Amino acid sequence: MYIFFEILxxxxxxxxxxxxxxxxxxxxxxxxxxxxxxxxxxxxVDITEPFLALFRRIIPMARIGRSYLDLSYIAAILVVQLVxxxxxxxxxxxx
Numbered sequence: 001m002y003i004f005f006e007i008l009x010x011x012x013x014x015x016x017x018x019x020x021x022x023x024x025x026x027x028x029x030x031x032x033x034x035x036x037x038x039x040x041x042x043x044x045v046d047i048t049e050p051f052l053a054l055f056r057r058i059i060p061m062a063r064i065g066r067s068y069l070d071l072s073y074i075a076a077i078l079v080v081q082l083v084x085x086x087x088x089x090x091x092x093x094x095x
Contacts, residue, residue, distance in 0.1 A: 001095055002091060005087055005090065005091045005095065008087060009084055009087050009088060012083060012087070015047075015048075016080045016084070019051075019052075019073060019076055020077065021044060023073045025040075051076055052073065052076055055071075055072035055076050059071050
């Protein structure tokens with residue numbers, strides 16, 4: 001049971017890094033002609049978009065001047081990190 005929780009924690013940590021990488025890459029314009037980068041970004045979008053869509057339905061985009069700030073990334077990373085902390089607590093306390 002301990003190994004299962006450790007693997008789950010590892011997967012969640014990797015997912016939070018993927019979310020953070022998507023945040024960083026969203027600041028840059030990635031053109032389709034750059035084959036490798038556009039494929040990597042599309043893979044990141046395909047992996048993270050279903051989870052982020054849950055938060056986008058709840059949290060509206062914050063308007064800053066003429067642009068908008070998507071706060072769903074922050075909420076998603078916080079939720080993943082909270083789940084990791086709770087799982088770590090369960091592992092240390094009960095297993």
